[in-house]
Amino acid sequence: xxxxxxxxxxxxxxxxxxxxxxxxxxxxxxxxxxxxxxxxxxxxxxxxxxxxxxxxxxxxxxxxxxxxxxxxxxxxxxxxxxxx
Numbered sequence: 001x002x003x004x005x006x007x008x009x010x011x012x013x014x015x016x017x018x019x020x021x022x023x024x025x026x027x028x029x030x031x032x033x034x035x036x037x038x039x040x041x042x043x044x045x046x047x048x049x050x051x052x053x054x055x056x057x058x059x060x061x062x063x064x065x066x067x068x069x070x071x072x073x074x075x076x077x078x079x080x081x082x083x084x
Contacts, residue, residue, distance in 0.1 A: 002057040003079040005036075007044035010070040017070075018045055025063045028052060046079070054078055 006018070019029050030047040037043050049057060058078050065076040 002049045002052040002054045004030075004047045004049070004057055004061065005044055005075075005077045005079050006047065006064075007075040007077070008042045008072050009044055009074055010072055011043050013045075013070060018047070021069060022047075022064070025067075027057075027060050027063065 009018070015033050018033065023029060028049060028051075031050040032048040034046045034048075035043065036046060061076050061078055064074065067074055
């Protein structure tokens, strides 16, 4: 399982837009999504990929990190694994 955090996304971004953005740049579709509001100025999403290893996600992460999307420069960070 791999976890990706996308930060500084537009507050009105839908789950489907996130999925389509990832696929457009060669990342797989996520299995789970959690919206993170923070203080409201730089919302983000945490994405869980059940069938992807963190090492594989780290190779794909540079494709989207630092991109401008919907008027915002987004950050993409591979997070430590979560255990449920």
